[in-house]
Amino acid sequence: MASDTPGRMVTLGADAPDGGGPSPELYRRIEGRLSYPTDLLDIPGLLQGAILRSEYAHARLLRVDASRARDMPGVHAVVTADDVPGLNRFGIVVRDQPVFCEDRVRYEGDAIAAVAVDTRAQARAALAAVEVAYEPLSLVTDPMTAEQQVPLHEGGNLLAQETFHRGDPEQAFAACAVVVEHDYRTPRQMHAFMETEGGIAIPDDAGGVHFRVGCQSGHRDAEQLADILALAPGQVTVEAMATGGAFGGKDELTVQPAAGILALKTGCPVMIHLDRFESCRAGMKRHPVTARMTTGCDADGRLLAHRVEAVLDTGAYASLGPAVLENFLDHASAPLYRIGAYAVSGRLVYTNNGVCGAFRGFGGNQATFAVESQLDALARELGLCPRELRRINLRSVDEPGSRHQPVRWTAPPVQVLRKAQASSLWSPETVPRGRWLTGTGMAMGAQGNGLGDGLPDAGGGRISLSREGRVRVEFGFSDYGQNIGEAITHSVCAVLGCQGSDVEVMLGHSRGPDSGPTSASRSSVLVHGVLAGMLPRWMEAVRCQAAELTGYPGDDLAHGPGGVFHQGRQVLSYRELAEHGRREAMVADARQDFPVAPGQDHPVGRYLQLQIATVARVMVDRLTGRVRVTDLHHITAAGRVIYPPGYLGQIEGAAVMGLGMTLTEDMPAEEGRLRRDNLDQYLIPTFHDAPTQRVDVLDGTPEDDPFPVRGVGELGIEAVAPAITAAIEAATGVRIRTLPVDPGVLLTAIHVRETAS
Missing domain, CATH: 3.30.365.10 (Aldehyde oxidase/xanthine dehydrogenase, molybdopterin binding domain)
Structure with missing residues (x-):
């Protein structure tokens, strides 16, 4: 990719790529109806x-x-x-x-x-x-x-x-x-x-x-x-x-x-x-x-x-x-x-x-x-x-990483910066100077996928046909709200041309495929690679079974909603295939090592790199020193978006965790005892504290890129704290370097600065 290759800019929630809305399971989770252990x-x-x-x-x-x-x-x-x-x-x-x-x-x-x-x-x-x-x-x-x-x-x-x-x-x-x-x-x-x-x-x-x-x-x-x-x-x-x-x-x-x-x-x-x-x-x-x-x-x-x-x-x-x-x-x-x-x-x-x-x-x-x-x-x-x-x-996409390792960006870093510079949050604030001081700041961040430094990092999966006639996809990853099941379903449907109801995703069982830990933003990369390895083989195996049952040539058969089609007409449903075909012949497995930098005896760092620029706007109360973050604008370069609601939720959710780390969350220890024992003392951000967020995706991923998908579970938290503290400095002239921001310390510094001026 040339250093000035233009990337497509997508604002999630506005002109998001096709991908459908939230899944029924997501609604069950939000409404408290999803069963936990x-x-x-x-x-x-x-x-x-x-x-x-x-x-x-x-x-x-x-x-x-x-x-x-x-x-x-x-x-x-x-x-x-x-x-x-x-x-x-x-x-x-x-x-x-x-x-x-x-x-x-x-x-x-x-x-x-x-x-x-x-x-x-x-x-x-x-x-x-x-x-x-x-x-x-x-x-x-x-x-x-x-x-x-x-x-x-x-x-x-x-x-x-x-x-x-x-x-x-x-x-x-x-x-x-x-x-x-x-x-x-x-x-x-x-x-x-x-x-x-x-x-x-x-x-x-x-x-x-x-x-x-x-x-x-x-x-x-x-x-x-x-x-x-x-x-x-x-x-x-x-x-x-x-x-x-x-x-x-x-x-x-x-x-x-x-x-x-x-x-x-x-x-x-x-x-x-x-x-x-x-x-x-x-x-x-x-x-x-x-x-x-x-x-x-x-x-x-x-x-x-x-x-x-x-x-x-x-x-x-x-x-x-x-x-x-x-x-x-x-x-x-x-x-x-x-x-x-x-x-x-x-x-x-x-x-x-x-x-x-x-x-x-x-x-x-x-x-x-x-x-x-x-x-x-x-x-x-x-x-x-x-x-x-x-x-x-800023490095160009052709340069090695900070540890001289090859790295693979999804867009030139300078383009991410330019998009951040163009954010509407830089426009003049409308709040008159008085009790509330307003300011805008930004920061950039990079996040790699995978365990890194050449550590053993592989994962596998399996696809089969269940007795009930559903396309069963198995991975060892755990589901703890990161939308991995929805992303897998969407990817399978995109290839098979089927519906979400045709797919059954099974996750996290130690008797199933070992996909490695659900950590280090690695699951999306491995899911994409493993599916790419086993879906074509499974589709061919199913066509062979369908050919035996129908008499049609396998090359003339195609997958579609609910089953197998010949010249646009369904000739076998997946349920009929499960009942009359040999299900043991319709199984495909694949395993993949996590991508690491090529040409090295012992890889260092992380090969697949993601970027984010976060622009923050804050209001600082001159009477109390309290900080309110009103807006966060994230420009991300993290490869192709497979499931837009999941991508948006990961970036926004991680950013709110970063907001808590920056402004309110701390578990101090005194004489070896942690001083907070419940959420009435340990203050996490609530809906009232959550800012308006916008997530833009800069995607310059070529169609033939071997690693078009990256994991974004950690990216959203990367640059939040320095963006907020930069915005506080723009509002007050005071730079905070100890987190979370102490309102008393900030208020004292503001008064000292104003008195000195």
Whole structure:
């Protein structure tokens, strides 16, 4: 693609490409009629499970006595570390988190015991009867000094350290005309999904366990659970059911180990469902980041040097922290911009401050907040328009990425910038200056698809004909509201020429195809590639069966609504094919490695890149310091739009999560205790806070592009925070570098600035 190839601009919600409206399942989800795992209350013999969690953020366990609890009415089982049949550890990257603590607790949500009872009231009483003796230990709460404190794990409190390096930064800084250095802090954000962590473990007659849970990878969960339960892999089945939100917070095991042990112990199905208080206390959070960035340019605004020193607080256990660190550093190297030399380093440390792991954006949006703020600071020092500074430094589509890896953009970055410059939000504000100060700002961001850095990243699928005569499409991906089922249905219908009612999508079953985790915005890419590999073979197999049954030549048959057609007339319905044909002959499988940069021994970074420019308009109250975001305009370059309602929902929904991270959401820790325990204290944006949003799609994807579809689940959050803080600066002259924006701090800074002027 040439650097100035024009792209088609589409405004979703206005002239959106054909794709139909929201699906019936989406309406069921919105109206609260979609069944989640924790709604399955009519299973015969179902017991209620509950987990006893630590009272301390760091302590030695001297004694755990569950004898009194075991004798209480309604109690079927009480289990502790002694009852774990197999490996008493789990973790996606490092298996360092105990199912039940044996000798030490490392955060106040650590699990010590679990009970299976008849009622929730009995669960509360039984947990209270478990006697635990603690010896409090010194706390590790400051990530900046964690490495010098008492070690929480063997090997110390430095879990991971990494540096990306290019050129000689010190020599490059010496040649800079302008250098800016600032500290940035981002919060510990909570996922706040509609359905908190929960699920059911159902024992079978052969000593195995079937899990119906909200999770993000049924296959990966099944592998870990088999080790914990000391079962053969085939004895553990995980059904990742439709889930009320995940965003990374259900990537790691949550309630499954405790529920599985209780199910084996009692021989009964056991449900564990965390209430909001327990989810706030024990659930996964976004990594808080403290970063110092130093960036320099020449007198014309060309970026010459960049240095980053960051510390990420992973909390008590690793989870996906090492991968988050890698992605943070990848984004901190400013992948959209040319920089002569850089040294980007980060440390990931253990503390007693809860547990942090995967979260939408995966470290990228924290880095982008700082990088984009640095560019605005340089522009201000140079007296240059921030948009012009970006134009000067944006990469072309023909250049390698910031880590010298080949990258594949869907549109030239400069075109995305031009569309942002043309946004109507730059027009003069109509609110008279007085109590409310108004301003507009923008930021850009890049987001890659896939696990990155050459990690094993493949996925598969299967297509067949069900007994009822529906086109059954199976993938291992989980459905937690990202419209993947609708996107699959739309893609299949577009190829077969059939109707949505002809298609049956089955997702998230560990006995089905392994598609890998539903994370890293990878599912859309793999769905498109796998469908392209298996649909033609399946269509040919069906035509062969239809030819045997009808006598018509297979080459003269075609797929259409409800079945197979000859010269425009249906000759067999899919139901008739299922009844009279050989269904085992009408099955096709495909598997694909996730696309990585070609021609490298060990790929680094992410090959498939997406872009976004977000323009924000804000109003700042001069009496309270409160900020209201009135408008967000997103210009996206993320490949071909397959399902417009899903694309729009992903961008807008992610942006609202970014709005919360920027203005209201934080889970501060004090002496190892998280200070918010419910949504009346932890403030997520409501409909009242949601701004008017517009999403434009810049698509210059050629028809013969081998990777025309990208995943946009994380793209919408990428540039929201720096766009809002840029708009606040335009309104007030004050730049905020610590999130969420503190109204008191902002108000004081406004008054100081106004007094000085």
